[in-house]
Amino acid sequence: MASSEEDGAVEEKENNNKKKTKSALATAWLTFYNIAMTAGWLVLAIAMMRFYVQKGTHKGLYRSIARTLKFFQTFALVEVGHCAIGIVRTSVIVTGVQVCSRIFMVWFITNSIRQIQNEESVILFLVVWTMTEITRYSYYTFKLLHHLPYFIKWARYNLFIIMYPLGVVGELLTIYAALPFVRRSGMYSMRLPNKYNVSFDYYYCLIIVMLSYIPLFPQLYFHMLRQRRKVLHGEVIVEKDD
Numbered sequence: 001m002a003s004s005e006e007d008g009a010v011e012e013k014e015n016n017n018k019k020k021t022k023s024a025l026a027t028a029w030l031t032f033y034n035i036a037m038t039a040g041w042l043v044l045a046i047a048m049m050r051f052y053v054q055k056g057t058h059k060g061l062y063r064s065i066a067r068t069l070k071f072f073q074t075f076a077l078v079e080v081g082h083c084a085i086g087i088v089r090t091s092v093i094v095t096g097v098q099v100c101s102r103i104f105m106v107w108f109i110t111n112s113i114r115q116i117q118n119e120e121s122v123i124l125f126l127v128v129w130t131m132t133e134i135t136r137y138s139y140y141t142f143k144l145l146h147h148l149p150y151f152i153k154w155a156r157y158n159l160f161i162i163m164y165p166l167g168v169v170g171e172l173l174t175i176y177a178a179l180p181f182v183r184r185s186g187m188y189s190m191r192l193p194n195k196y197n198v199s200f201d202y203y204y205c206l207i208i209v210m211l212s213y214i215p216l217f218p219q220l221y222f223h224m225l226r227q228r229r230k231v232l233h234g235e236v237i238v239e240k241d242d
C-alpha cells in the first residue's frame, strides 16, 4: 500500500518536472522568437524611413524592402503553430486568419503585381503593419521578461483601435488597384478547355477576398476589443472554444 503511494508521488514529481522543462523551453523559444520579430520589424521601419529621407518619394520603397518584408511576414506562420501546440493562449482560427491574410497580401498581391507596388495604399498598410508589429512583439518580449513598461501595454491595446481599420483600408485599396491588371493579364487563372477540366478566375477570387473582409474583420476587431477590456480593465472574459 505504502509503496504504491510512494510510486504515485514519484510519478507526479516526474510529470511536474517534465512540465516545468517544457514550459521553460517554450518560454525560451518565445522570447527568442519575439526578440527576432521585433528586430525584423524595426529593421523594416528604419529601412522605410531611410528610403523616404534619401529619395524624397515613396516610389520604389516597396521594392527596396520586399525581401525583408516577405521573410518576416512569412515567418509569422509559426504563430499559428504556437497556438496549435498550446504554448500561447490564443485562438488558432483568429491567428490563422490574421497571418494568412497578411501573407496573401504580400505574396499574391503586392509581390505578384509590379504595377501596384508604388500605390500610396501599399505604403499605408506597410506603415500600419510595421508600427503594430513593433509594438506587439515588444509587448510579448517584455511580458515574458517580466518587465513590461505601461506605455507598451497601453500602445498594444489602444493603437489597434485606429491602426486596424487603417490597415484594412490600405489592404482593400491595394487589392482594388490590382483588379484591372489581374483581369487584363489573366494571372493565376485557368480557362476552359484545359486538361484538368477546371476553371479558376483570380479576378473573381480577389473580389471574394475583398468581400470576406466584411464578416471576418469585425471578428478580429472585436476579439482585440475583448483582449483590451481583459488586459487594461481586468474584465474576466469567457472565450468560446475554437
Ligand SMILES: CCCCCCCCCCCCC[C@@H](O)CC(=O)SCCNC(=O)CCNC(=O)[C@H](O)C(C)(C)COP(=O)(O)OP(=O)(O)OC[C@H]1O[C@@H](n2cnc3c(N)ncnc32)[C@H](O)[C@@H]1OP(=O)(O)O
Pocket (backbone or CB within 6 Å): 030, 034, 079, 088, 089, 090, 091, 094, 095, 097, 098, 100, 101, 102, 104, 128, 129, 132, 136, 140, 143, 144, 159, 160, 163, 164, 165, 166, 167, 168, 171, 209, 212, 213, 216, 217, 220, 223, 224, 227
Ligand atoms: C488565404 C486568403 C485569406 C484571405 C482572407 C481575407 C479576409 C481577412 C480579413 C482580415 C483582415 C486583417 C487585416 C489586417 O491584416 C490589418 C492589420 O493588421 S492592420 C494593423 C493593426 N493590426 C493589429 O493591431 C493586429 C491585431 N491583431 C493581433 O494582435 C493578433 O494578430 C491577433 C491574433 C488578432 C490577436 O492577438 P492575440 O489573441 O494573440 O491577443 P494577445 O496579444 O492579447 O495575446 C493573447 C495571449 O497570448 C499570448 N501570446 C500571443 N502571442 C504570443 C507570443 N508571440 N509570445 C508570447 N506570448 C504570446 C499573450 O501574451 C496573451 O497571453 P495572456 O492571456 O497570458 O496575457
